[in-house]
Amino acid sequence: MIISFDMEYLFKSLKIVIQEGVFKKDPETTDLGKRIVGQGILMIDEMGFECFTFKKLGEQIGSNESSIYRYFENKHMFLLYLASWYWSWIEYRLVLHTHTIEDPEDKLRKALEILSGDVMEDKSFSHINETALHRVIISEYSKSYLTKEVDEENEEGYFSVYKRLVLRLRDMIEKLNPKYAFSLCLASTVLEGTLHQQFLRDHFPTITNCNKKVPAKDFFIDMVFNCLKK
Amino acid sequence: MIISFDMEYLFKSLKIVIQEGVFKKDPETTDLGKRIVGQGILMIDEMGFECFTFKKLGEQIGSNESSIYRYFENKHMFLLYLASWYWSWIEYRLVLHTHTIEDPEDKLRKALEILSGDVMEDKSFSHINETALHRVIISEYSKSYLTKEVDEENEEGYFSVYKRLVLRLRDMIEKLNPKYAFSLCLASTVLEGTLHQQFLRDHFPTITNCNKKVPAKDFFIDMVFNCLKK
DNA sequence: ACAAATATAATAGTATTACTATCAAGATAG
DNA sequence: CTATCTTGATAGTAATACTATTATATTTGT
Incomplete structure (x- = not known):
């Protein structure tokens, strides 16, 4: 899909809304907040979530640790924020690219293409580098729910975007084969598998068929349509 | 499969061998080492990997933090040890239960049953509580490779058992449909999916069909055989 | 334009983590 | 029965993950 001028404006006029409670103060409302999010993504991408600290981020953006704590309770909440943002962005792209498609098979195929992460338009949504965020999600997303607090946080609704995405895909699947x-x-x-295959491609190439020439979508499209054959 | 007396003895006389380098001193060789591993699993199961520390483990087993450091470099290496142990155990069970099966379809079906984690004999392999370890692997295994050090550690061979398991399954798949x-x-x-579905069943039941009545193996057997239909 | 409110920066401080180093006591092996 | 090896106890360090306080700068409402 070619991104038109019109769509570029649409991108810029839209704001991804994140669930209350994930942040203490909405980082989208201030310049400092945007720098925290924008640079935070780049830092986690570079050094990994374990080595990332608010102190280091503060130094990086020429600000103070304590100021960052006013936006996010801790780095776990920061990761939840990034994940919500990412999945909202994916959901938005999913809807945008599939809502006009009538044929259930075409629609599902398109959805799988978007979800499998091979197609990545380089249009920047405001202050966030989506390509870096995508890498962060591949390597860190699981850590956001593989915790002892997962049930409470799930009740708070912190994973609702992700769950909604699964349900959207489920609906498309059922449309094709009820x-x-x-x-x-x-x-x-x-x-889950699309993230995993992308990780394997980069770090464990001996246990995946995916590589530069074989995109993950090939496998998942084949798999899903095989499962849905009547 | 019914576990015979003969097999019980077999279990007890076998030792799962873990790759050099994962531990500083082989915990299987001493009583303290076995307590570290045995109780460590129970503690991680209870409090989660993030809250688990060698200091707490030392208190729990009436020993000292510094003594535990003589066995494992840090808790990340401890997790790698547990993961190697778990996947070796799974591999052992996989081979044991499938090597006599001639028919490729039956063989693969049996393999999927074992890997999907629904069948769990309650035979304890020495000092390790396999049921607790299984839960630990579901919740913590991803963290062992979602790190910045993954490439170096992969070169050291710390993930070789897991990769070998994938290749065993690949072989069975190719046997059925080359x-x-x-x-x-x-x-x-x-x-990866079997661990994930078990986690979803326990924490995100709205996005999986798996539950007490529908075991994960039903889905994976259906999926794999659909993919391999000619 | 000015007072009041708000946002940020700087500093200090605490409890915990993730170790390392040293030394002494007990067990064991040659 | 001495030498070595294992464990336990203690101490210490640098970093982490915060919280609290205060000063300064900026914004806003009238």
Whole structure:
């Protein structure tokens, strides 16, 4: 899909809204907040989530640790924020690119293309480097829910965007084959699996067929349509 | 499969061998080492990997922090040790239960049953509580490779057991359908996916079909055989 | 234009983590 | 029965993950 001028303006006039409670103060409302998010993504991408600290981020952006704490309770909440932002962005792109498609098969195929992360327009949504964020999500997203606090945080709604995405995919799957018994499993496996295959491609190439020439979408499209054959 | 007396003895006389370098001193060689591993698993299961520390473990087993450091460099290496142990144990069970099966379809089905974690014999392999370890792997395994050091540690061979398991599954897949183009993707997706579906069943039941009545193996067997249909 | 409110920066301080180093006591092996 | 090896106890360090306080700068409402 070619991004038109019109769409560029649409991008710029839209704001991704993040669930209350993930942040203490909305970073989108100030310049400092935007720098925290924008540079935070770049730092996690470079040094990994474990080595990343608010102190280092403060130095990087010429600000103070304590100022960052006014926006986010801790770095775990910061990761939840980034994840919500990322999945909202994916959801937005998913809807944008599929809502006009009538044929359920075409629609699902398009959805899988977007979710599998191979297509990545280089249009920057405000202050966020989506390519860096995408890498961060591949390497760090699982850590946002593999915690002892997952049930409470789930109740707070911190994973609702991600769950909604799974349900959207489930709906598309069921549209194509209402009798298929594992639509939720398949949808959640695809969403998790796409991140995983991208990680394997970069770090464990001996246990995946994905590489520069074989995009992950080839596998997932093949898999999903095989499962839905009547 | 019913575990015979003979097999119980087999279990007890076998030792799972872990790759050099993961530990500083082999914990299987001493009583203290076994307590570290045995209780460490229970503690991580209870409090999660993030809250787990060697100091707490030392208190728990009536020993000293510094003594534990003589066995493992840090808690990350401890997790790598547990993961190697777990996947070796799975590999052992996989081979044990499938090597006599001639028919490729039956063999693969049996393999998927074992890997999907629904069948869990309650035979304890020495000092390790496999049920607790299984829960630990579901919640913590990803953290062992989602790090910035993954490439170096992969070169050291710390993930070789897991990769070998994927390749075993790939072989079974290719036996059944040599023309299937994504045997590695499918194998690695199954291994990762089974852990993920078990996690979803326990924490995000709205995005999986798996539950007490519907075991994960149903989905994965259906999925794999759909993919391999000619 | 000015007072009041708000945002940020700077500093200090605390409890915990993730170790390392040293030394002494007990067990064990040659 | 001495030499070595293992463990336990203590101390210490640098970093982390915060919280609290205060001063300064900026914005805003009238």
